[in-house]
Amino acid sequence: MPDTSPTDQPRRRQARGERRIAQLLEAASTVFSTTGYTAASTNAIAREAGVSPGTLYQFFPNKEAIAIELSRRLMHEMREMYGEALAPVDPEDTLEEIVGGAVDRFIAFNCDHPVFFSLLHGPDVPGTLDAEHEALHAALLGRVEALIASLLPEASTGDITRTAQVCLGTYKAGLELVLSHTGAERDAYIQEIKNVLTRYLEPLVGDRLGRPSDRTATARS
Structure with missing residues (x-):
């Protein structure tokens, strides 16, 4: 018989x-995506997973705990995603490409995980997720502001924040x-979301990164 470490069994468990x-x-x-958070039940989740309610309760005491764990994992994944999506841009890229x-990237994440929108943008956000989602939004806004600041090096802090808020608000409205x-x-x-954002930003940053438009002063006046 092969040698087994005393820790093998706990590791397998x-x-x-x-x-x-994960299941x-x-x-x-x-x-949650199908019925919404309020209408969902632990029995429905167990049935979807193909396990007994008793098995579910070995890991989660209620549906709120499930929703919180699921949301936290997705928020972590989203933080990693927007770190890549909002990374410093290539100066050779056009505004349309940026x-x-x-x-x-953002659309792909939300289409792959529709429950993220259902849980965090619905009317019945479970548990303490409101505060955690606000923190995620603030971090995301900061990344958008940093990207816009690189495109508008002469803009004031207020203008950068306002522009970032409009970009995020436009995206969220279109996402639904x-x-x-x-x-x-x-x-x-x-494509409409891309068009709206590009046409909003173009008078401010110009057709290409590093070549500000002559309309910047008019747009800000």
Whole structure:
């Protein structure tokens, strides 16, 4: 018989537990996206996961705990994603490429994880997630401000914050439309978001990074 370490069995139990948690969270994602948080139940989540309610309760005491764990994992993933999406831009990129690349990454994340929008933008945000979501929004706003500041080096702090807020607000308004459509219609809404953001920013930053438009002063007056 092969030698086994005394820690092998606990490690196997831990691995099985992690797989079970992932299974439950995936099922919860489906249920929350389909029915909303309020209408969801632990029985429905267990049924979707193909386990008994008793098995679910071994890992989570209630649906709020499930929603909080799921949301925190997705917020962590989103922080990693927007770190890449809002990284310093290549000075050779056009404004359309800068906007399009960022929008595509954010849209892809939300389309891959529709439960993120359901839980954090719905009317019934569970537990303490409101404060955590506000912190995520503040961090995201800071990254957008830093990107815009690199495009508008002469702009005031107030102008940069205002521009960043308008960009985020425009994106969030369009995101709801994107998530409520599929196929070619969804693609059309994504393109509309890119068009709106590009046309809003173009008078401020010019056609290309590093070549400010002559209309900047007019736009800010």
